[in-house]
Amino acid sequence: NSSIQSREAVVSTQSTGYTTSSGRPAEGVCTGWLQKMVPSEMDEYSIPVFVRRNQGFRLPRRAITPIIMIGPGTGLAPFRGFIQHRAALKREGKEVGENVLFFGCRHQDKDFLYSDELYQYADEGTIQLYTAFSRDTEKKVYVQHIMEDNGHVIWELLEQGAHFYVCGDARHMARDVHQQLIDIIQLHGKRERKEAEAYVISMENSFRYQKDVWS
Numbered sequence: 001n002s003s004i005q006s007r008e009a010v011v012s013t014q015s016t017g018y019t020t021s022s023g024r025p026a027e028g029v030c031t032g033w034l035q036k037m038v039p040s041e042m043d044e045y046s047i048p049v050f051v052r053r054n055q056g057f058r059l060p061r062r063a064i065t066p067i068i069m070i071g072p073g074t075g076l077a078p079f080r081g082f083i084q085h086r087a088a089l090k091r092e093g094k095e096v097g098e099n100v101l102f103f104g105c106r107h108q109d110k111d112f113l114y115s116d117e118l119y120q121y122a123d124e125g126t127i128q129l130y131t132a133f134s135r136d137t138e139k140k141v142y143v144q145h146i147m148e149d150n151g152h153v154i155w156e157l158l159e160q161g162a163h164f165y166v167c168g169d170a171r172h173m174a175r176d177v178h179q180q181l182i183d184i185i186q187l188h189g190k191r192e193r194k195e196a197e198a199y200v201i202s203m204e205n206s207f208r209y210q211k212d213v214w215s
Contacts, residue, residue: 006133009049010077010080011034011077012032012074012076012077012080012113013030013034013074013113014031014073015027015028015031015032015035016032017029017032018048020028020125021128026111034047034050039040041092047193048098048121052154054212056207057078057148057165057167057210057211057212058210059082059085059086059148059163059165060097063086063089063094063095063096063097063164064095064096064097064161065097065161066069066097066100066161066162066163066166067082067086067097067098067099067100067158067162067163067164067165068100068102068154068157068158068163068164069082069099069100069101069102069165070102070133070143070147070164070165070166070167070168070177070185071101071102071103071165071166071168072102072103072104072105072112072142072143072168072169072173073104073105073113073131073168073169074113074157074168075166075167075169075173076101076103076108076113076114076167077130077167078129078165078167078171078212079101079165079167080114080117080163081117081128082099083099083101083121083127086099086126087121088125088126090126097106097160097162098128098157098162099126099127099128100127100128100130100153100154100157100162101127101129101130102130102131102132102146102147103118103129103130103131103132103143104131104132104133104134104141104142104143104146105132105133105134106133106134106135106136106165107135107136108131108133108136111133112131112133116184128150130146130147130150131146132145132146140171142176143177144173144176144177144180146185147177147179147180147181147215148184151184151188153188154181154188155184155185155188155189158185158203159189161208162208163207163208163210164181164203164208164209164210164211165209165210165211165212166178166210166211166212167213168213168214169210169214169215170211170214171215173213174211175214178200181209182196182197183196184202185199187201201206
């Protein structure tokens with residue numbers, strides 16, 4: 001869409017640093033390499049990029065279709081593009097469906113990526129924004145917990161044909177979100193457990209439930 005950013009690629013990363021069991025400091029291979037590449041008047045960098053088209057993780061064909069996005073941490077990255085695209089359509093006067101984002105990170109003041117931008121979209125009514133900051137409260141709160149608190153919102157949109165997206169950690173987050181989705185359908189849809197599981201399978205088969213996850 002020419003009204004967004006047609007000649008710019010944005011990469012959202014989180015720098016990884018840790019101490020090994022032997023006490024040696026270590027860093028993520030890719031993020032550690034990128035972190036040192038800060039452009040200046042004296043220094044320019046070029047980065048080799050391999051672009052892979054993801055046919056299985058994209059917006060619905062009809063802009064009026066609601067979308068529910070679960071993207072903690074850098075899992076937010078593709079959803080920023082989704083939101084920018086729908087905001088541009090809205091500015092052009094086109095009818096756009098509900099855009100609901102569940103975002104989570106450890107600390108609001110340290111890890112909340114693109115917070116100003118997202119709050120602006122929320123204030124404009126472009127998105128409904130739900131957040132979880134797991135280390136800012138006594139009890140750890142993750143995206144699956146705020147999904148549970150707002151299960152009625154998710155269920156109503158699913159019944160309107162909403163597409164459901166998950167991006168981020170596969171080992172824990174995606175698994176917990178999957179189970180929470182089934183719980184929400186069972187509770188708010190008044191279904192038996194097997195019926196709720198079948199509902200989710202039907203969403204997957206019709207490409208209404210899409211994942212881009214890694215471990």
